[in-house]
Amino acid sequence: MSRQEMSGRNTSGQNAARTTLCAAIEGFTFHGGSGPALRGVEIEITPGSLTAVLGGSGSGKSTLGRLLAAWLAGGRDGVLRGTLQLAAGGRQGEGCPLVFSGTGDDPRIDSAAWADHVGYVPQDAAAMLSAVRGTVEEELAFGLENRGTARSEMTRIVAETARRTGLTALLERDPATLSGGELRRLAIGCAIVTGPGVLILDEPLASLDPAGERTVMELVRDVRGRGAAVVVLSQHADGLTRQATHWLVLEDGAATAAGPPDRLLAGGSLASSGVVVGGPPVLPAAGAGSRPVAAAAPAAASGPAPAPGLPPALQLEGVSFGFDANDPGSPLLLKNINLDVRPGEIVAVTGPNGAGKSTLLRLFNGLLRPLRGNVRVAGKGIAGVPTGVVAERLGLLFQHPHDQLFERTVQREVIFGLERLFGQHASAKAAAALAEVGLDASGGVHPHELSGSGQRLLALATVLAREPAVLALDEPTVALDAHGLDRLTAAITAAAGRGAAVVLVTHDLAFARAHAHRTVELKDGALVGC
Amino acid sequence: MVPRLNPLTLLAAAAAVLVMTTAASSWAVSLTVASGAVALAAALGRARRVLLAGGAILAPFWLSLLVMHGLFYPEGRTVLAGWGPARVTAEGIGFAFDMGLRTSAFVLVLMLFSFSVRVPDLVAALATLRLPPQFGYVLASTLMLAPIIAVRLHTVRQAQESRGLVVEKGLGSRLKAVRLQMVPLVLGLVHDAGTRAQALDARGFRRAGPRTSYREVHDSAAQRFFRWAILLLAGAAVVLRIVASASGGGPA
Numbered sequence: 001m002s003r004q005e006m007s008g009r010n011t012s013g014q015n016a017a018r019t020t021l022c023a024a025i026e027g028f029t030f031h032g033g034s035g036p037a038l039r040g041v042e043i044e045i046t047p048g049s050l051t052a053v054l055g056g057s058g059s060g061k062s063t064l065g066r067l068l069a070a071w072l073a074g075g076r077d078g079v080l081r082g083t084l085q086l087a088a089g090g091r092q093g094e095g096c097p098l099v100f101s102g103t104g105d106d107p108r109i110d111s112a113a114w115a116d117h118v119g120y121v122p123q124d125a126a127a128m129l130s131a132v133r134g135t136v137e138e139e140l141a142f143g144l145e146n147r148g149t150a151r152s153e154m155t156r157i158v159a160e161t162a163r164r165t166g167l168t169a170l171l172e173r174d175p176a177t178l179s180g181g182e183l184r185r186l187a188i189g190c191a192i193v194t195g196p197g198v199l200i201l202d203e204p205l206a207s208l209d210p211a212g213e214r215t216v217m218e219l220v221r222d223v224r225g226r227g228a229a230v231v232v233l234s235q236h237a238d239g240l241t242r243q244a245t246h247w248l249v250l251e252d253g254a255a256t257a258a259g260p261p262d263r264l265l266a267g268g269s270l271a272s273s274g275v276v277v278g279g280p281p282v283l284p285a286a287g288a289g290s291r292p293v294a295a296a297a298p299a300a301a302s303g304p305a306p307a308p309g310l311p312p313a314l315q316l317e318g319v320s321f322g323f324d325a326n327d328p329g330s331p332l333l334l335k336n337i338n339l340d341v342r343p344g345e346i347v348a349v350t351g352p353n354g355a356g357k358s359t360l361l362r363l364f365n366g367l368l369r370p371l372r373g374n375v376r377v378a379g380k381g382i383a384g385v386p387t388g389v390v391a392e393r394l395g396l397l398f399q400h401p402h403d404q405l406f407e408r409t410v411q412r413e414v415i416f417g418l419e420r421l422f423g424q425h426a427s428a429k430a431a432a433a434l435a436e437v438g439l440d441a442s443g444g445v446h447p448h449e450l451s452g453s454g455q456r457l458l459a460l461a462t463v464l465a466r467e468p469a470v471l472a473l474d475e476p477t478v479a480l481d482a483h484g485l486d487r488l489t490a491a492i493t494a495a496a497g498r499g500a501a502v503v504l505v506t507h508d509l510a511f512a513r514a515h516a517h518r519t520v521e522l523k524d525g526a527l528v529g530c
Numbered sequence: 531m532v533p534r535l536n537p538l539t540l541l542a543a544a545a546a547v548l549v550m551t552t553a554a555s556s557w558a559v560s561l562t563v564a565s566g567a568v569a570l571a572a573a574l575g576r577a578r579r580v581l582l583a584g585g586a587i588l589a590p591f592w593l594s595l596l597v598m599h600g601l602f603y604p605e606g607r608t609v610l611a612g613w614g615p616a617r618v619t620a621e622g623i624g625f626a627f628d629m630g631l632r633t634s635a636f637v638l639v640l641m642l643f644s645f646s647v648r649v650p651d652l653v654a655a656l657a658t659l660r661l662p663p664q665f666g667y668v669l670a671s672t673l674m675l676a677p678i679i680a681v682r683l684h685t686v687r688q689a690q691e692s693r694g695l696v697v698e699k700g701l702g703s704r705l706k707a708v709r710l711q712m713v714p715l716v717l718g719l720v721h722d723a724g725t726r727a728q729a730l731d732a733r734g735f736r737r738a739g740p741r742t743s744y745r746e747v748h749d750s751a752a753q754r755f756f757r758w759a760i761l762l763l764a765g766a767a768v769v770l771r772i773v774a775s776a777s778g779g780g781p782a
Contacts, residue, residue: 071728113732120732127725130733131678134650141744146663146734154744190733199777218706367688383593389694396692402690403685417694460694498621 004172014353017088018227019046019117019197023068026084030465032076036401037063038253045229050220052241052261053233054276055250056481058455061233062123068231069120070111074100074342078197080161084109086217088197101319112146116152119191121184123203123452123479124402125216129175130254136178137162137171140189147194150479159467166215179354181212187218192228203452207399207478209353209507211365217239221254233331235453235481237261237270237277249273273452274481282521283307305517312471313501314394319373321356321363333359336527337373341501344491348512349505351522357505360522361472364503365390378469392421395463399474399505401447401455404462410434412445414461421466433465436494437487452479457487464491469493473504478510489515492513536749538659542757544643546764551635553764553771560631567638571645580641587637592630599626649673654745662740679715686714703734 020043028038038060045051045068055061066072067080074080085097087416093427094227098107121128123516133139137158144154162168165185170178175186184204191199193486202222205213218239234241241247247264249257250273257269263272270277316339333356351357362368363375366387376384378393398404407413416431418426422518434440437457447458456479476488496502505511512519520529551563571580602615603622611618652673653666690710691697697707730736 001592066728069732071732111728111731112737116732122725122729124725127722128729130667130728130735131726132650132653132667132674134648138650138744141736143733145742145744146737148740148742151744151746154742158744249661315542360595362688364555365692367692387691388694388697391692391694398689398692404689406686406689406711408713408717420694427563448717466693 004501006129017117017195017197019119019229020047020085020087021198021229022085023082025067025080026063027081027102028063028067028072028074028078029460030078032495036253038067039369041248041250041253041255043068043248046075047197047227048224048244049229050244051229051231051246051248052244053231053248053250054235054237054270054273054485056235057479058252058451059235059250059274060253060479061235061250062202062254065120065202065231065233067199068112069118069200071122073109073111074102074106075104075108078152080106083366084365086114097363115143115196116147116194117170117196117367118198118200119194119196119441120200120204121191121204122188123178123206123227125183125187128190130133134174134175135171136167136186139175139186140167140193141227142366143190143194159449161189161193163396163480164192165219175495180207181209181215181353184208184212185215188216188262190432192223195226198229198231200233202233204232204477205236207353209351212353213239219242219501236276237265237275241319249275272491274483276482276485277423280298280455300426306342308342310342310344311343311376312340312345314339315374315376316340316363317374317376319370320365321359321368321370322374327374332371332525334363334370339441339520339527341503343469343494343499343501344503346496346502346516346517349503349522349527350507350509350512350519351395355522356525357522358474361396361505364470364472365394365396367396391417391466391468393468394470395466396474397459397476399478401452401479402436404459405447405455408446409443411443411449413447413458413493414465416462418465421488429465429467433461436464436491437461438483447500453481453484456480457484460491464495467498469500471500471502471504475506476504477506477508485511494529534748536747536753537596537655538749539753539757540643540647541652542760544639546760547639548588548636549764550767551632553767555632555771557628557631559769563635565718566640567635567642571642574643574646576642579645580638582640583645584641584719585632588630588634591633595626595630597622599623609686637679644673650707650745651747654743657741657743663735664701667735679719682718683711683715686718686737723724 023029023041023043023355025038027040028034029036040062041064043051043053043064045202053061063072068084072078079102080100083097083099099111100106103393114171120446129139130142133142140158140161141154144157149157159168165188167182167185167189170182176182178186187199188199188204196227204220204474205217220232220240224230232241234242242261244261247261247271248255248261249264257264257267258275265277316337318516319334319337320332321334322330322332337360339347340470349357349360359368363370364377364383366382369383377390380393382390405413407416411430411434414430415426431440436459439458439461449472450458456476460473462478463473471492477485480488490503492502504512504516518529520527547563551560568577568581571577597699599622600618601622603619603625605621608620609617610620610623649670653670656666657663687707693709694708697703
């Protein structure tokens with residue numbers, strides 16, 4: 001639908017207009033790209049349907065999602081050949097197809113008018129927000145304000161959207177203070193507030209705890225129940241994508257399989273795709289996660305457990321922490337934590353969003369200091385020791401690679417700080433770490449140009465290269481496709497094999513049970529199951 | 531908090547005070563305005579933030595003024611002390627003092643304004659003036675940039691410390707750390723801006739046509755009258771100053 005054709009829109013906040021979106025992409029190449037990011041991809045999205053676009057990291061899922069939502073445009077962002085057809089009345093063939101031939105005469109899509117019909121929520125939910133609105137309700141209203149919606153109508157729609165997304169109690173909150181799950185729901189709310197007939201969600205369950213996953217899945221069901229179509233872009237064959245009516249599998253930008261999930265799972269079409277295939281679907285029920293939890297999987301940790309009696313590589317003694325150190329009466333986030341992790345041992349820490357798992361890891365290397373108690377790394381207390389010095393013995397993988405990567409090239413990123421540790425051997429150590437995660441051919445690439453999985457693996461390489469006595473990994477499986485998970489597993493096993501203690505924080509219970517020697521849960525400020 | 535005052539009223543008051551301070555061109559007026567801003571900040575419970583932010587800007591400014599004009603003021607005649615070409619003159623000290631006080635008044639009033647106004651309210655109020663929405667967005671982004679930069683800088687520093695960066699107390703170590711943090715800070719902000727631009731487009735930010743505002747900003751006839759009155763007063767002060775200058779007089 002071109003700029004001239006857009007007029008009608010649905011801002012009722014109730015039922016979505018029945019919308020059909022069809023795309024036949026012969027090829028899409030980013031300006032400056034070495035080859036097509038997408039080729040030979042066809043998709044038809046019908047009212048009320050749930051379509052899953054599956055593929056490994058870098059397979060072209062997000063590019064397809066952004067093209068469908070007009071976040072990427074032929075001409076402006078790259079060369080597009082193919083057709084897009086949007087029928088907002090629900091009858092296929094109603095809208096004229098937009099034909100792109102990769103020339104200057106191609107139609108130009110008004111992304112705002114397109115967004116009235118096709119909403120898109122990026123994987124990084126924070127990128128959806130305007131960043132200049134002080135409360136959740138103002139952020140929800142931003143799109144309506146820009147469309148000139150009357151205030152009384154806006155108030156009604158914002159209240160209705162907040163109810164649907166479970167944000168009613170948070171309307172007055174500053175968006176910057178929301179948890180990951182709340183932020184994801186707000187981003188979805190911002191996309192559905194104008195009542196689009198098609199909603200595209202990019203990795204909507206990433207980093208969410210079971211409760212957060214359940215909320216998003218219920219929201220998807222609600223959106224579909226109102227007649228809207230939902231497209232989920234994911235590298236997981238999980239509880240959400242297994243509910244899809246249709247799967248489209250991408251590999252290196254090309255469609256390699258399409259059809260009903262059961263047929264594709266039975267036919268082995270996902271084998272080389274990088275899609276993470278878990279167990280059978282888990283229906284969203286209270287207290288259960290949507291990701292396939294390998295409940296029956298044996299606790300087959302990476303290698304044998306270390307012999308008892310070794311002095312701990314990491315030791316926490318009576319550690320308590322709260323963010324308001326000046327107020328002794330303020331509640332503590334972590335209370336009297338005791339934890340010993342021996343060399344060669346892999347310990348998984350689980351727990352709900354906001355339980356303090358990331359905070360716990362930051363106490364290991366002194367980025368945060370305990371209010372009470374002691375932390376010892378490789379037998380030495382870290383009280384009063386600068387984080388940069390503790391880093392010689394403990395490597396920390398941050399939750400978001402975005403927070404960890406700051407250099408101009410992959411090579412520079414890994415070698416940062418290594419000279420101080422290894423002198424003239426720094427380059428060799430950096431090369432070995434890059435080879436371990438499969439990025440040895442990407443040394444000259446800018447870290448932001450890597451796929452999500454690639455960025456995560458690069459961040460892991462920066463930790464591995466330092467060969468620390470303790471590895472502290474915050475959600476290491478997030479954003480990794482099946483190939484990336486294999487690399488991660490091999491790296492953790494190798495590190496433990498050479499005697500490093502590994503502590504990994506994760507929501508991926510299946511991964512924890514399969515690869516950790518023991519799993520502990522952080523709940524209500526205490527570690528359970530030590 | 532100043533809950534019942536329209537942000538435009540605060541803006542008009544701050545602008546008028548600054549214009550009148552400039553027009554008066556008097557150290558006594560500058561000192562009074564600066565002191566008044568601090569007193570008002572204290573009454574509103576914001577003295578610490580205003581003084582810290584103002585101090586961070588003003589301390590190096592005062593230092594450079596005293597060095598430049600205190601030691602090397604060309605028109606200085608009354609020499610208080612001298613070391614070769616560097617001469618401390620009464621005129622130089624007086625000029626530096628006058629400029630410093632005037633700038634202090636400016637900075638402290640603007641700090642008080644920015645810590646008193648709720649930025650989204652200011653944007654909503656500006657929208658009622660039918661200014662382009664891009665103007666309000668740029669203003670809001672600018673006013674909200676400092677905390678965003680602070681968070682981002684903190685993140686970059688944590689990442690670097692976790693990989694062996696030790697920031698010691700010396701100036702050299704701190705400068706080296708700042709240099710290491712600047713490139714990732716700027717690159718990160720540019721990257722964030724790029725992705726945000728696509729989201730803003732999709733959410734209709736560049737859309738033509740009428741817009742509405744979700745947030746109702748309180749206003750009243752009395753406040754509207756006050757805004758006109760104080761801006762007229764500021765205009766009158768400028769006229770008076772020009773007339774006084776033309777006639778060769780005016781306040782010292």
